[in-house]
Amino acid sequence: MEEDKLPEARQQARELPHNPGCYLMRDKSLTVIYVGKAKDLHRRVNSYFLPNKDPKTKALVARIYKIDHIITGNEYEAFLLENNLIKKYTPHYNIMLKDGKSYPVIRITHEPFPKVFSTRRIIKDGSRYFGPYPAAGRLETYLNLIESMFSLRRCSVPMKVRKEPCLYYHLGKCPGPCCGKVSQEEYQKTISKIIDLLEGGNDALSKKLEAQMLDASRAQNYELALLRRDQLKALSAVDTQQDVMGFADSVSQDYAAVEFRGTLCTVSIMQFRDSKLIGKALYRAQSLEDETEALLGFLTQYYQDGDTLPQEVYVSVQIDSEMLSRFFQDSFQRPLKVIVPTDGKHYRILRMARENARSDVEKRLRAQDNSAGVEDLKNMLDLDAEPNLIEGFDIAQLSGKYTVSSLISFKNGSPNPSGYRRFNIKSLQGAIDDYGAIREAVRRRYTRVVEENLEKPDLILIDGGLGQVDSARGVLDDIGLADIPVIGLAKQFETVVFDDGRPEMVLDRSREGSRILIAIRDECHRFATSANQAMRSKEASFRLLQSVDGVGPAISARLMEAYSTVDSILEDKAEDIAAKAKVSLAMAERILKKLGIT
Numbered sequence: 001m002e003e004d005k006l007p008e009a010r011q012q013a014r015e016l017p018h019n020p021g022c023y024l025m026r027d028k029s030l031t032v033i034y035v036g037k038a039k040d041l042h043r044r045v046n047s048y049f050l051p052n053k054d055p056k057t058k059a060l061v062a063r064i065y066k067i068d069h070i071i072t073g074n075e076y077e078a079f080l081l082e083n084n085l086i087k088k089y090t091p092h093y094n095i096m097l098k099d100g101k102s103y104p105v106i107r108i109t110h111e112p113f114p115k116v117f118s119t120r121r122i123i124k125d126g127s128r129y130f131g132p133y134p135a136a137g138r139l140e141t142y143l144n145l146i147e148s149m150f151s152l153r154r155c156s157v158p159m160k161v162r163k164e165p166c167l168y169y170h171l172g173k174c175p176g177p178c179c180g181k182v183s184q185e186e187y188q189k190t191i192s193k194i195i196d197l198l199e200g201g202n203d204a205l206s207k208k209l210e211a212q213m214l215d216a217s218r219a220q221n222y223e224l225a226l227l228r229r230d231q232l233k234a235l236s237a238v239d240t241q242q243d244v245m246g247f248a249d250s251v252s253q254d255y256a257a258v259e260f261r262g263t264l265c266t267v268s269i270m271q272f273r274d275s276k277l278i279g280k281a282l283y284r285a286q287s288l289e290d291e292t293e294a295l296l297g298f299l300t301q302y303y304q305d306g307d308t309l310p311q312e313v314y315v316s317v318q319i320d321s322e323m324l325s326r327f328f329q330d331s332f333q334r335p336l337k338v339i340v341p342t343d344g345k346h347y348r349i350l351r352m353a354r355e356n357a358r359s360d361v362e363k364r365l366r367a368q369d370n371s372a373g374v375e376d377l378k379n380m381l382d383l384d385a386e387p388n389l390i391e392g393f394d395i396a397q398l399s400g401k402y403t404v405s406s407l408i409s410f411k412n413g414s415p416n417p418s419g420y421r422r423f424n425i426k427s428l429q430g431a432i433d434d435y436g437a438i439r440e441a442v443r444r445r446y447t448r449v450v451e452e453n454l455e456k457p458d459l460i461l462i463d464g465g466l467g468q469v470d471s472a473r474g475v476l477d478d479i480g481l482a483d484i485p486v487i488g489l490a491k492q493f494e495t496v497v498f499d500d501g502r503p504e505m506v507l508d509r510s511r512e513g514s515r516i517l518i519a520i521r522d523e524c525h526r527f528a529t530s531a532n533q534a535m536r537s538k539e540a541s542f543r544l545l546q547s548v549d550g551v552g553p554a555i556s557a558r559l560m561e562a563y564s565t566v567d568s569i570l571e572d573k574a575e576d577i578a579a580k581a582k583v584s585l586a587m588a589e590r591i592l593k594k595l596g597i598t
Contacts, residue, residue: 009064010049016042021071022081026042028065030268032089034288040246041069056263059511060093060288079323083300095297104139106130106198113153113177113190116146122305125251130198131202131292149209149231150190153173172323183585190462206232222310225366252310254348256302257354258295259361261316261415262519263288266364268357269300270349280353282360291317299324306332313338314346316354362415365519370413373512377459380505380513381496383485387459388412390516391419393472394463395437405441406528409457413516420527421445435471442475450479456482464525465490466497473499491522548591554581557593 001434009025021087025034027212038044038100047062071080074282086094109115110126118139122129146152152175153159159178168174175190213228229512231516255270265287270280283302287294295321303309309328313336317323321338328336341347376384390410395403409419423441442460460476462468469488476484488497494507496517545556562580563569569591577588 008373009067012067013042013045013049016045016067016069018042019071020073020078020165021069022078022085022364024068024070024085025060025064025091025093026066026068027063028212030066030504032085032091033063034060034091035082035085035089036293037075037082039075039078041071042203045069056288056290057475059263062509066227076326078121079320079327083327088300091507095285095287095289096292096301106139106142108191108195108298111158113160113182113187116143116152116191116378117156117196129193146186146194147173148227150194152190152194153177154222165348167499179414212579229336233313234338245390251312253312253314253346255314255350255353256290256295256299256311257350257357258298259354259357260287260291260294261361262522263365263551265289265297266357266361269302271352271358272349280356282356284364292319296324303328306334309336311335311337313339314338314350316350335466356556362417365416366416370512370516373516374413376511376513377516380511381485381487381498383459385458387457388460389416390461390520391457391458392463392524393438393441394521394528395425395434395441396525396528402435403495404528405437407441407445407524408520408523408527410516410520415519415523422527434464435467436563437462437476438468438471442472443479444480446476446481450481456481458484460484461520461524462486462527463521464488465495469497469499489517491587494518545591550587551591555581556588558582567586 018040018551020039022035023041023045024032025036027033039076045067048057048064055223070081071430073577086096087546090096102489104118104120105118105122106129107123108128108130109116110128114127151173152173155166155178162178165176165179166174166180169176169181175187177184177187205295209232213225216228217224225274241274251271251452252274255268255272259266259268263286264361265285266270267283267285268280269283270277283298285294290296294466295317298493299313299315305330309332316338319338321340324338325336335578339346341350374386374388377383381387388411392406394406396406403425404584405423407421409416412417423444425437425440425454436477445572448454460472462472465488469486472486476482476486486499488509489495490497494509496505496507498504507517509515509518545551545559551559558578558580574588574592575584577583577591578585581588
């Protein structure tokens with residue numbers, strides 16, 4: 001295409017300078033649909049228009065009509081400007097928090113007779129705040145416990161002096177500070193106990209409640225005994241919920257994991273304060289950003305007021321941690337460490353957060369109404385019936401090792417995880433042969449379908465081109481399933497390859513059917529890659545275990561059979577490891593010591 005005939009946005013991208021700054025992409029109505037930052041505006045923006053980009057980028061590029069830019073002095077200034085521009089324009093394709101509210105906290109007011117209640121508003125007037133509590137149930141447990149155990153004032157802030165106490169005083173639920181029924185010193189003793197409770201000092205309180213329960217029971221005051229029993233249970237529940245990981249770090253830590261399925265994005269947050277889990281929450285968005293950009297944008301918004309900023313944030317993907325730390329240091333004069341853990345306790349917690357995010361985003365994907373897309377697929381591919389059940393295959397390997405095939409299932413246009421399978425390819429003996437791998441996976445899958453009379457798919461999609469499609473077609477014909485159509489989706493140009501000699505078809509990405517095919521292909525790839533990584537990780541685990549004196553292939557195999565992962569071994573006691581893996585106690589202790597646990 002000649003330079004002067006390029007679309008306006010493409011031409012503007014070519015004319016951008018090689019400077020740091022921000023770019024604003026606008027649609028035909030000149031609405032800002034995306035804001036980004038760059039160390040080099042020219043290179044970054046032109047990269048959007050390169051061929052073979054992922055579907056999300058292509059969807060964004062298709063809507064760009066005009067590109068504005070603002071030059072900054074450096075990349076950090078661009079980051080600050082980007083943050084302000086996103087707040088100003090709330091672009092459709094940048095990640096935006098769906099819940100703009102901050103988490104609720106428990107406030108103890110700064111007064112002679114403090115009041116205790118939940119709020120989302122932080123007032124810097126000397127009040128004490130505890131939390132935040134992303135899980136509302138945890139906050140309610142605390143407040144109910146405080147209400148049942150302590151007598152506190154319930155009137156408005158600030159307290160008004162009265163001649164006669166209110167009804168709460170007569171019910172025994174308020175000590176009556178408004179009319180001089182309790183001294184400030186006595187009231188503050190109660191507040192100290194509440195602070196101790198909220199800070200996790202529950203042992204002394206538990207012992208006191210247990211003693212009171214027993215005393216009440218001996219005195220046959222069963223109503224009071226039952227009340228103290230219920231309070232003990234509530235206190236125990238709080239402790240159990242908090243101490244899920246049981247480590248002793250006395251710092252504030254958040255764990256943030258992001259998962260995408262197409263444009264659907266979920267960020268999972270888990271918050272620990274003084275080694276206790278105070279809550280977890282999910283934030284949903286739709287975005288055309290990649291995981292790195294989305295998580296960086298999320299964290300900038302999430303901590304924008306600085307009140308809930310922890311000392312450490314553990315994240316699931318690599319982001320510009322130095323820039324983010326500098327931003328919070330400059331904004332709030334508070335240091336922040338941003339870490340991507342690769343093993344150990346922080347990795348295990350982050351894995352929980354990521355699983356929460358994955359489960360949520362897949363639930364959202366399944367909830368979408370894709371009936372129109374399934375009907376569109378029938379017409380697009382000229383099928384005899386709507387493909388209500390589609391099964392997809394992909395192969396992942398590393399230089400011929402760890403070869404694995406994924407099988408994923410979509411029902412009515414949405415993921416059907418119960419139909420997912422993985423096949424460890426056994427027939428290649430280290431050879432790099434995607435066609436052979438597809439033949440083995442397809443034969444193993446559909447031989448079972450025939451023998452067990454399982455539901456047959458209406459369509460099979462292979463991540464690949466004509467060679468992969470022909471390999472699958474040949475196997476299906478051999479085992480008597482010639483009626484199941486097979487197509488391939490070649491990623492380079494999003495081209496559909498048919499099994500019946502028809503010409504290849506380039507997908508029209510604006511169609512609902514195309515969206516389903518791309519989602520299936522991407523899910524095939526994700527599932528195969530994760531399986532391949534798991535196999536590599538397992539082999540690395542064997543090597544790690546065999547670095548311990550006396551641990552050979554047989555013992556390492558027993559350990560992995562009993563525990564599956566090294567992380568699981570490290571979570572257990574030496575005595576239990578010895579029993580489960582049938583090794584000596586000395587060997588179990590040596591393993592833990594070698595791996596740095598004891």
